[in-house]
Amino acid sequence: AQSVAQPEDQVNVAEGNPLTVKCTYSVSGNPYLFWYVQYPNRGLQFLLKYITGDNLVKGSYGFEAEFNKSQTSFHLKKPSALVSDSALYFCAVRDLRSNDYKLSFGAGTTVTVRA
Amino acid sequence: NAGVTQTPKFRVLKTGQSMTLLCAQDMNHEYMYWYRQDPGMGLRLIHYSVGEGTTAKGEVPDGYNVSRLKKQNFLLGLESAAPSQTSVYFCASSWSLAGVGNIQYFGAGTRLSVL
Numbered sequence: 001a002q003s004v005a006q007p008e009d010q011v012n013v014a015e016g017n018p019l020t021v022k023c024t025y026s027v028s029g030n031p032y033l034f035w036y037v038q039y040p041n042r043g044l045q046f047l048l049k050y051i052t053g054d055n056l057v058k059g060s061y062g063f064e065a066e067f068n069k070s071q072t073s074f075h076l077k078k079p080s081a082l083v084s085d086s087a088l089y090f091c092a093v094r095d096l097r098s099n100d101y102k103l104s105f106g107a108g109t110t111v112t113v114r115a
Numbered sequence: 116n117a118g119v120t121q122t123p124k125f126r127v128l129k130t131g132q133s134m135t136l137l138c139a140q141d142m143n144h145e146y147m148y149w150y151r152q153d154p155g156m157g158l159r160l161i162h163y164s165v166g167e168g169t170t171a172k173g174e175v176p177d178g179y180n181v182s183r184l185k186k187q188n189f190l191l192g193l194e195s196a197a198p199s200q201t202s203v204y205f206c207a208s209s210w211s212l213a214g215v216g217n218i219q220y221f222g223a224g225t226r227l228s229v230l
Contacts, residue, residue, distance in 0.1 A: 009155075034218075036221075041223070041224075042223055042224075043119070043205055043207075043221030043222050043223045043224055044158075044205070044207075044219075044221040045221070046218045046219070046220075049218070090157060090158070102160060102173065102174070103160075103219075105157035105158040105159075106157050107155050107156055107157045108155075108157055
């Protein structure tokens with residue numbers, strides 16, 4: 001079975017401060033990992049993914065994420081948050097040992113960046 | 116440059132009524148998906164399609180039917196709506212199965228209330 005947990009329902013930061021959104025995963029094999037962002041009244045937008053290779057993945061809008069196999073984590077980071085980063089963020093995983101196609105999404109983390 | 120378009124954007128139904136949600140994509144993607152999004156639960160896959168004329172069940176298929184008569188369209192039907200189907204529905208598409216590392220592109224969603 002595969003699953004992903006986002007331990008924080010909400011993250012609040014001041015503009016200009018570093019932003020971290022946490023994600024931990026559980027798979028029996030190796031994972032594919034994704035981050036998506038959802039702005040109000042919009043669909044999800046892809047931010048970045050980890051398939052293999054470098055543990056630090058860079059994505060859209062200045063975001064990056066670090067894959068840590070020993071801690072089974074894939075935290076999303078941005079060095080300097082903007083008010084426009086306020087949104088709902090989803091982590092998703094797929095177990096490479098799985099024979100199906102399915103991605104498992106976390107419950108989401110609401111990020112609020114205050115001016 | 117429409118991407119994935121969902122209609123309608125909002126709908127209110129009475130228990131027992133039926134309706135069809137339409138998803139259209141102009142990216143020539145083979146794969147299409149229907150998800151529902153409920154507070155605190157992330158996205159859950161209802162049904163998906165790997166190509167024109169094919170459909171398959173996801174995590175939560177009960178109470179829904181789908182059809183993919185044309186490559187660009189994926190319809191989600193509710194034959195007899197129930198209050199438990201009150202949710203936000205998202206359609207997505209991808210070049211290949213999302214679970215093999217391919218990016219999904221999402222529509223803006225349909226907000227459905229069943230009274």
